[in-house]
Amino acid sequence: DIQMTQSPSSLSASVGDRVTITCRTSQGIRNALDWFQQKPGKAPKRLIYAASSLQSGVPSRFSGSGSGTEFTLTITSLQPEDFATYYCLQHNSYPLTFGGGTKVEIK
Amino acid sequence: ELQLVESGGGLVQPGGSLRLSCAGSGFTFSDHFMDWVRLAPGKGLEWVGRSRNKVNSYTTEYAASVRGRFTISRDDSKNSLHLQMDSLKTEDTAVYYCAGSYSDSSGYYYVGDYWGQGTLVTVSS
Numbered sequence: 001d002i003q004m005t006q007s008p009s010s011l012s013a014s015v016g017d018r019v020t021i022t023c024r025t026s027q028g029i030r031n032a033l034d035w036f037q038q039k040p041g042k043a044p045k046r047l048i049y050a051a052s053s054l055q056s057g058v059p060s061r062f063s064g065s066g067s068g069t070e071f072t073l074t075i076t077s078l079q080p081e082d083f084a085t086y087y088c089l090q091h092n093s094y095p096l097t098f099g100g101g102t103k104v105e106i107k
Numbered sequence: 108e109l110q111l112v113e114s115g116g117g118l119v120q121p122g123g124s125l126r127l128s129c130a131g132s133g134f135t136f137s138d139h140f141m142d143w144v145r146l147a148p149g150k151g152l153e154w155v156g157r158s159r160n161k162v163n164s165y166t167t168e169y170a171a172s173v174r175g176r177f178t179i180s181r182d183d184s185k186n187s188l189h190l191q192m193d194s195l196k197t198e199d200t201a202v203y204y205c206a207g208s209y210s211d212s213s214g215y216y217y218v219g220d221y222w223g224q225g226t227l228v229t230v231s232s
Contacts, residue, residue: 001171034217036152043204043222044144044152087152091218094157094168096142101151 002026002090006099012107019075021086021102028068029092035064035073036098039084047086048073078104109133109221111205116226123195123230129188129205129223137161137183140208140216143190145201146225154218155203158188173199195230202227 003026013019023033031051036044046055048064051071061076075082083106088099115127129141140163143155156169158179167179178191188205203226206219 036219038146038152043206043224044219045222046217046219049217085151089152089154089218095170096154096157096168096218098152098154 001095002029002093002097004088004090004097004099006088006102008102009100010103010105012105013078014107015078015080017078017107019078019082019104021073021088023066023071023073023088023099025069025071025090029090031067032090032092033064033066033071034089034091035062036087036089037082037084038087044087075104111207111221111223113203113205113223113226116203116228118229118231119195120232121195121197121230124191124193125195125228127190127192127203127205127226127228129190131186131188131207134207134209134221136186136207138209141179141181141188142206142208142218143179143188144204144206144219145199146204147198147201150201153201155190159216192228195228197230200228200230 005024007022033051035048037047038044047058047062052064063074065072086102110132112130119125141158145153156179158181159166176194181188206222208216208220210216
């Protein structure tokens with residue numbers, strides 16, 4: 001199985017800050033990685049697919065990059081509605097696996 | 108309006124069984140891959156399993172943690188997806204989400220184009 005290492009597990013940031021979250025995989029997965037946002041009591045929402053493609057309707061302050069074993073989600077100019085938990089998901093091979101999550105909290 | 112609605116959650120004792128259902132509407136259910144994803148208290152998201160569509164022979168995949176205990180099935184005539192959970196363990200306690208995905212222009216199916224609201228399963232004595 002592909003192991004996912006997501007970091008940091010939590011961070012505190014202010015509105016307007018730039019935030020970077022990293023996901024590393026135990027083996028190369030080309031670009032088969034998506035990023036999801038989840039708010040308490042709500043279903044996850046996909047932000048980025050195929051490592052760097054922005055999901056329709058998602059604000060352009062979200063971006064993804066990377067390939068192989070290292071991937072990054074960047075939020076430029078954090079907004080109040082962005083405080084949530086973020087997860088990466090690899091879909092290169094079964095079983096599909098999520099990263100451990102990054103909780104973005106208000107500083 | 109596109110909608111997925113889960114049902115069947117509740118309290119069950121360790122070693123017991125439970126069957127979750129997911130009803131789809133507002134889209135062509137039979138064309139979609141369907142996944143189950145869960146969120147345990149204080150934990151992160153975990154992919155549970157997948158049902159491919161008829162074109163892909165309704166084949167299934169499972170996470171190692173549930174393989175042999177959980178079974179995914181679907182009834183396209185009723186736009187429904189099911190998760191039969193047997194030999195339940197306390198660590199199966201979670202909110203269970205169903206998610207649907209449609210193929211992109213290259214025929215690839217991602218996870219979670221749309222999601223249900225989730226149903227809570229509690230395994231406790």
